[in-house]
Amino acid sequence: MASISDFASDYTSYIAATFVVFLFVFRLYSTERADIAKIPLIDGSSTSQNPLAYYLGVVRFLVDANEIVLHAYNANPTSGIVRIPRLFGWHYLIWGEQHVREIASAPEHVLGFNAATAEELQTKWTVGRQITDDAWHANTVRGSLTRNLSRCFPEVRDEIVLAFDEILGKQLDGTEWKAFRIQEMTMQIVARTSNRLFVGVPLCRVPEWIQMNIDYTINAFVRAQIISLLPEFTKPIIAPLISSKNRSLRHALRFLLPVLKERLESELVQGKERPDRPNDLISWLLDYAPDYERDEKAIALRILAVNASAIHTSSTARLAALTMALFDLAAYPEHIGPMREEVERVIASEGWTRAALKQMHKLDSFLRESLRLGVVVMARRVMRPEGFTFSDGTSIPQGAIMSVPSYAIQINPASFADPMKFDGFRFSRARDSESDHQC
Structure with missing residues (x-):
């Protein structure tokens, strides 16, 4: 039998x-x-x-x-x-x-x-x-997030420092070398830093919330590869069975439901102009949300979608840049001293601001070189x-x-001199040379 x-x-x-x-x-x-x-x-x-x-x-x-x-x-x-x-x-x-x-x-x-x-x-x-057919949340990212980035920069910087201290500090005792899974570590840091802007403190520091967003992003990408193999006419039947969206949304609501209920009620009672209104993604989404999506489930799904965009390695350069930069720092430590000197000099003059980052030409060059061979x-x-x-x-x-x-x-020699060589200051030298010619 x-x-x-x-x-x-x-x-x-x-x-x-x-x-x-x-x-x-x-x-x-x-x-x-x-x-x-x-x-x-x-x-x-x-x-x-x-x-x-x-x-x-x-x-x-x-x-x-x-x-x-x-x-x-x-x-x-x-x-x-x-x-x-x-x-x-x-x-x-x-x-x-x-x-x-x-x-x-x-x-x-x-x-x-x-x-x-x-x-x-x-x-x-x-x-x-509902996300793809009515992407109103994109206006939030292009508008409110971009406008508020400079204003929120000190909070983001503090979260980056704290995240590095906590994630690395758990494994470093100062006595010996330790091995790290760089991509896992950078996903944690990117997710946590992003969520400082998205949902604020304390939720951005809840490990289960951060891990849920990372798992959702990875699952969405892996399952997308499977769904992409299906003939188009079969997707309405088979794809919902493969997708983890509904399960992830139920999981996200365990964290978000109390927060979103309170925020929606405050919007109704006190309006948008109250002095203690948080300056985060939830508030920005409520600024743009149409009446038919001003509920906890709809807002939670948009937060999941924005999180996936922030964490996903193929649609954003941040995670790839951080991962590759850490590898390249380990492989080419001679760049550390000049970059550290530049950062300390600029911060002493400008402080930790978004404008200060634009003056860190060596740091910018190093990151661009790390990403050059995509x-x-x-x-x-x-x-x-x-x-x-x-x-x-x-x-x-x-x-x-x-x-x-x-x-x-x-890697074409017509594009760059010695293209297969890692040269962290390739682009900053070109910028300095261009400035000299202009003078």
Whole structure:
């Protein structure tokens, strides 16, 4: 008699086999538009409709993406547009000064950065339709958060210092070297510092709240990769079963419900002008929230979404910058002295302010050098029905995702002298040289 585990194994195999057959049939009957067929594949192979050749290309790129991108770029480093095979369509890789300028200058409704991010994170399912279809909270981030950053900078700085002391202090006793998982540590610090602005003290210091936001972000990203493998017509049925959004929201409300109830009641009774109104994300969201979303559950979901954006490694540079900078500080300690001298000098003159950070040219240069060798940047989704046509006549269809191969460009000797060498003050020297010429 077959066991339940045997049945489950057979059922899983059946589903997997059905999915593979579906992919082959889907590719077999897919037709390529003539303008798309003219764009070469990234590995230079045939654009044949042969499903086996197509999906072998998908696997090759997953296994050896960096080498394939470098080979395509080096074949014509001046300018290029190539296609990368994905399960259900093409990704487009673009480079060349003119092409990049056209991408950068295109408005959001033509080439959408937010839409490309939503595609990567499958936000419709992992974060919620109400977030993607009615992103009013974006005005809060662009408006209130940006306006209040200088005003809130001392609080953020204090939280950074306290977070480093507590997170590192738990493991350092001053007697020996310790090993750290840098990415885990930086996620904790970024999440805690961000939440000083988002929900304030004391909630930003509650370990369970911080860990819940980190777990939600990681789960959303991992599950988005799974959902992205599904055919579009199956997502309304299957994606909600995969997404952790509802469970995470219930968990978040355990922390947020008392806070949000009190804040909403205070808004009704005392209004927005009360002198003790907290200057944080909750208040800023209430400034913009439409009447149909002025409730605890809706505001909590927006806070989760903003937290995910702040913590997620692919959509923000902060976490990557901090992680890579710490690695590079350990690898190239000769940069520490000059940067420390610059920071101490600027702080003695300006204090801990946002304006002071702009005067730390060596520190800025070191961070830029740490991030210089990213793989791809400038992801955009084509928004208009007629697609997007470059000045050379190459047309990319609506819905397609395009990006720029940053790593290949950055290691090109035409872009930088000795590009594979880490030079922490590369950009500050260039700035100083430019200033000297202007004088």
